[in-house]
Structures are given as C-alpha cells and as structure tokens.
Amino acid sequence: STYDLLIKNGTVVTASDIYPADIAIRNGKVILVGQDLDTALAEEVIDAEGAYVTPGGIDAHVHVDEPLKLLGPVADTMEEATMSAVAGGTTTVITFATQDKTKTGPEALSDSVKADIELYETQKLYCDYALHLILFHIEKPSISGTKLLDSQLASMYENYGVTSVKVFMTYPGLQISDYDILTTMQATRKNGFTTMVHAENGDMVKWMIEQLEEQNMTSPYFHGVSRPTIVEGEATNRAIVLAKMMDTPILFVHVSSPEAIDTIRSAQTKGLKVYAETCPQYALLSDIDTKCHHELEQQQSTCSDANKSEPRVKLTAKEIDDKFIGAKAICSPPIRPEHCQESVWKAMNNGTFTIVGSDHCAYNYYDKTSGKLDAFKDNKNGEFKYIPNGMPGVCTRMPLLFDYGVLQGKLANMTKFVELQCTNPAKLYGLYPKKGSILPGVSDADLVVWYPPNYKGGKKPKTVTNDLLVHGCDYTPYEGFEINNWPRFTIVKGSIVYKEGEIIKENAKGTYVKRGKSQLCTANDEWVTEWRPQYLNGQKSG
Ligand code: URP
Ligand code: ZN
Ligand code: ZN
Numbered sequence: 001s002t003y004d005l006l007i008k009n010g011t012v013v014t015a016s017d018i019y020p021a022d023i024a025i026r027n028g029k030v031i032l033v034g035q036d037l038d039t040a041l042a043e044e045v046i047d048a049e050g051a052y053v054t055p056g057g058i059d060a061h062v063h064v065d066e067p068l069k070l071l072g073p074v075a076d077t078m079e080e081a082t083m084s085a086v087a088g089g090t091t092t093v094i095t096f097a098t099q100d101k102t103k104t105g106p107e108a109l110s111d112s113v114k115a116d117i118e119l120y121e122t123q124k125l126y127c128d129y130a131l132h133l134i135l136f137h138i139e140k141p142s143i144s145g146t147k148l149l150d151s152q153l154a155s156m157y158e159n160y161g162v163t164s165v166k167v168f169m170t171y172p173g174l175q176i177s178d179y180d181i182l183t184t185m186q187a188t189r190k191n192g193f194t195t196m197v198h199a200e201n202g203d204m205v206k207w208m209i210e211q212l213e214e215q216n217m218t219s220p221y222f223h224g225v226s227r228p229t230i231v232e233g234e235a236t237n238r239a240i241v242l243a244k245m246m247d248t249p250i251l252f253v254h255v256s257s258p259e260a261i262d263t264i265r266s267a268q269t270k271g272l273k274v275y276a277e278t279c280p281q282y283a284l285l286s287d288i289d290t291k292c293h294h295e296l297e298q299q300q301s302t303c304s305d306a307n308k309s310e311p312r313v314k315l316t317a318k319e320i321d322d323k324f325i326g327a328k329a330i331c332s333p334p335i336r337p338e339h340c341q342e343s344v345w346k347a348m349n350n351g352t353f354t355i356v357g358s359d360h361c362a363y364n365y366y367d368k369t370s371g372k373l374d375a376f377k378d379n380k381n382g383e384f385k386y387i388p389n390g391m392p393g394v395c396t397r398m399p400l401l402f403d404y405g406v407l408q409g410k411l412a413n414m415t416k417f418v419e420l421q422c423t424n425p426a427k428l429y430g431l432y433p434k435k436g437s438i439l440p441g442v443s444d445a446d447l448v449v450w451y452p453p454n455y456k457g458g459k460k461p462k463t464v465t466n467d468l469l470v471h472g473c474d475y476t477p478y479e480g481f482e483i484n485n486w487p488r489f490t491i492v493k494g495s496i497v498y499k500e501g502e503i504i505k506e507n508a509k510g511t512y513v514k515r516g517k518s519q520l521c522t523a524n525d526e527w528v529t530e531w532r533p534q535y536l537n538g539q540k541s542g
C-alpha cells in the first residue's frame with residue numbers, strides 16, 4: 001500500500017502551528033500531511049479523532065549506564081531508558097559518554113564515544129539516541145593543549161557526529177578550572193560545538209559541606225542547604241563572562257534558580273548567545289515535598305512551614321517513618337523552595353529557557369541484592385555527600401509538562417510545549433529537521449498521539465506510579481501525581497512502540513544518530529577584540 005501508517009483526524013501541533021490534519025507515513029518517514037487522506041491506501045490506520053498529535057519528544061539530557069561508570073551505578077541501561085522514554089512519548093534521547101582519561105592523542109575523545117556505541121549496539125533500543133561527551137580533563141593545559149583538543153573534537157565530529165561537550169564547575173573529580181573552561185571554549189568555538197555547562201560553584205559547595213558536617217548536619221535534607229541558589233547564580237554569571245571573553249555561545253543545563261534565570265535573561269537581553277535548559281523537577285517539586293521535611297520537623301519539633309499547604313507528594317505511613325526519604329530527591333542543582341517554581345515557569349514561557357530536558361539520572365533507593373537502603377552501603381551512614389546525585393525523569397518529562405504545564409495553564413500553549421520539548425532540542429543539538437518536526441518528506445515519523453480529552457477508556461492512566469514508567473529504577477519522585485493525559489501511541493520511525501500502556505517489543509528499532517552542528521549555538525565569524533589569537537589555519541584574523 002501507499003502508506004505504511006496513517007494517522008487520521010488528529011490535531012497536529014508543531015512549534016508554530018496547530019491545525020487539523022492526517023499524517024501519512026512510509027518507510028519510517030512522514031510523507032504527507034493533509035486533510036481527507038484516503039484510509040484505503042494505508043496498511044494501518046490510527047484514529048486520532050479529538051486528540052493532539054505532536055512530534056515525539058527529544059530528551060537531550062539523560063544519563064544511562066555507560067562503560068566508564070563515571071557517575072556510578074545508575075539504574076538504567078540504554079535499553080531500559082529507551083523503553084521508559086517511549087512509554088512517556090519521548091522518541092530520541094541524548095545521553096552522555098564520558099571521556100576516558102587513559103586515552104590520549106587526537107582520537108582520544110572519539111574512542112571514548114566509540115566504547116559507548118559498542119555497548120549500546122548489544123542492547124535492544126526502543127528509540128533513537130545520540131551522545132554528548134563529558135569533558136573533565138584537558139590533556140595538555142597550554143596553548144598546545146588547545147590545538148590538541150581542537151583535533152580531538154574534530155575527529156569526534158567526523159567519526160561519530162558528536163557536537164557537544166559538557167563541563168562541570170562543581171563535583172570533586174569533575175570540576176574544571178576557569179582556565180580549562182576557556183581552553184574548552186576556544187576549541188568548541190573553532191569546531192562549532194555546543195559548550196554545555198553545569199554551573200555551580202564547587203568551592204562554595206565544598207566549604208558549605210564542611211561547615212555542615214562540623215555541626216552533624218549530614219542527613220539528605222542538608223544536601224540542598226549546602227548548595228543554595230547563590231552558588232548557582234555565581235557560577236552562571238562567571239561562565240557567561242568567560243563565554244563573553246571568548247565571544248562564543250554557551251548553554252546552561254538543568255537551571256533551577258531565580259538567580260541563574262535572571263543572570264541568563266539579562267545576558268540574552270544584551271544580545272549574548274546564552275541558551276538554557278530547565279527540568280520538570282525544578283518546576284514541580286519543592287524541598288517541602290521531598291527533602292526530608294518530616295524528619296526536619298521531628299528534629300526541630302516545630303514546623304517552620306506551618307502555614308504552607310501539605311506536601312503534594314502523598315507519603316505512605318511507611319515512608320513517613322522512613323527518615324531517609326529525602327535521599328530520593330537529591331540532585332544537583334538541588335530541588336528548590338517552592339517560591340522558585342514560579343520563575344521557572346515564567347522563564348519557560350518568555351524564551352529564557354530554550355529547552356526542557358529531564359536530567360534523568362536514576363539510582364535505586366534500595367540495594368538490589370541486600371534490600372537495604374543503598375546509601376547506607378559501604379559504611380557511608382547515609383551522609384548526603386555520599387548519596388549519588390540524580391533522579392529518574394525520562395518517562396515523565398512529556399506528560400508532566402503536558403498536564404501541569406499546558407492543561408493547568410502554566411505553559412502558554414501547545415506550540416510552546418512542542419517548542420521546548422521537541423523542536424528546540426533538535427535545533428539546539430543538530431538533529432533538526434530529521435527530528436523535532438513533522439515536515440513531509442524530511443522528518444522521521446517520530447510522533448505522539450495523545451488521548452482525546454473526554455476519553456473514558458480503561459487504559460488511560462490517572463496517576464503516576466512507578467510501574468507505569470517501566471524504567472530500571474525502584475521509585476519515581478512523582479509517585480501519586482495526577483495525570484489527565486498521557487501518550488496513547490508513541491511512534492518511532494513509523495513503528496508503534498507504545499500503545500495504550502503496552503510496550504511493543506518487536507517494534508524496537510532504535511539506532512545511534514549522528515548529529516550535525518547546532519543551529520542555535522553558532523559563534524560569530526569575527527573575533528571581537530584585538531588580543532585574540534588568529535584562528536588556526538589563518539582562516540580568520542583579529
Ligand atoms: O544531580 C544530577 N543532576 N545528576 C546528574 C549529573 C548532572 O550533573 O547532570
Ligand atoms: Zn550537571
Ligand atoms: Zn510541616
């Protein structure tokens with residue numbers, strides 16, 4: 001037949017338009033978008049009457065198990081993470097490969113990426129994936145170091161289409177100096193790479209942790225206390241200054257605080273190419289919900305938030321007894337006080353945030369073999385500084401933003417939803433228009449068909465439960481959150497991989513995707529001040 005799959009009668013949403021149309025798919029691509037397409041020409045038809053049809057989500061910030069295990073024992077293999085992704089309407093994930101410090105020379109970074117791809121080739125993948133690289137060690141910190149890094153990035157792009165690196169301004173072992181950030185930016189600028197920055201001042205955090213330990217304040221709650229919003233604000237400002245000196249674009253990942261948002265906004269207003277990602281947890285969770293609030297109450301025997309509404313996350317009796325429950329919400333930057341959420345929503349709507357990523361980085365709460373709390377293993381006593389940072393979220397990113405954003409009016413409209421979750425991630429990371437859009441003859445048929453608003457069938461989920469998310473992790477921080485819509489069909493390259501709550505295993509055809517260069521993080525052609533060195537090869541001079 002002419003069409004492999006035809007989606008009839010839906011309301012198609014892109015980052016710019018909302019209109020009634022049918023979508024015809026053939027050989028994994030969208031081939032036609034139009035009205036009254038003939039069902040007789042289609043091998044399979046989905047009736048999307050009354051429902052939105054959006055591009056599949058692109059989650060550009062996901063951590064899965066990788067060969068070097070730099071972030072420790074994360075709960076999900078790529079297989080589990082991609083299954084969880086499609087169960088929540090995400091059809092492409094970009095995960096992190098880490099630099100292998102034992103490799104040296106021009107192919108060092110390329111070979112680090114290769115090891116990841118070889119591992120994931122052995123797994124069943126439910127959606128496509130691409131890779132960023134975590135760069136935490138500059139092989140030669142000098143002028144010759146820039147040239148080496150330059151060639152390392154070039155070969156990583158040439159061989160594997162990796163076009164972004166993430167650097168850390170915090171975390172022992174990962175934190176790099178301002179000097180090394182400049183070196184990185186010079187090389188990323190030259191290669192048209194995107195520089196992703198984890199902006200928290202690691203020295204401030206180290207100092208705070210020592211102060212807290214001195215006072216025995218080591219329970220999970222104090223993780224957030226050790227990294228106040230000013231820690232993120234300072235690092236954000238400093239990184240912008242470095243990018244300005246290097247006349248290069250910069251991208252902040254997992255932005256959480258009003259301080260950072262204001263700093264980013266004001267740089268954007270001045271015309272600097274500053275881009276930013278936030279995550280659902282910073283819009284929807286607060287320290288009162290998740291950070292051992294009850295334990296703190298018991299310790300202090302008063303509740304400082306007595307006038308505040310009760311936590312939205314409903315804890316079971318067992319969980320209330322669990323003094324350690326706040327460990328589930330430990331991530332960096334930390335979950336903020338509730339009043340910070342408003343700035344996060346505002347910045348999603350007014351363009352300060354370019355994308356929403358999940359920062360899915362799941363660790364099991366209970367150790368799989370002993371059944372004991374994972375963070376008490378190895379004589380670590382549950383001190384917050386030993387608890388791995390991160391929480392699951394690859395499945396819930398799309399439905400939470402749909403429900404709590406679009407349906408509750410916190411997100412301006414459906415086109416904004418698609419822009420933040422699908423289209424801008426593709427443009428930012430060199431996947432557009434293959435991904436993130438519904439362009440006939442051009443885009444992969446990666447689509448989500450949502451439920452019609454009045455749908456009464458039994459399969460539509462009503463609340464978030466951990467089982468719904470089919471990930472490798474034993475909890476979700478969103479347990480019990482009410483859900484008014486959810487992806488009904490998730491389609492990857494024309495194949496239905498998720499249908500009304502069921503994963504369709506035999507349709508899993510995910511592959512590695514080479515990326516192009518960012519369409520947003522594009523450096524200016526000319527150096528803007530006299531002192532800057534000539535581009536290598538004499539292409540441009542100062
Ligand atoms: O706490 C977090 N965000 N863990 C994941 C690693 C990172 O910094 O993105
Ligand atoms: Zn980070
Ligand atoms: Zn209370």
Ligand code: ZN
Nearest residue numbers: 061063359361
């Ligand atoms: Zn992350």
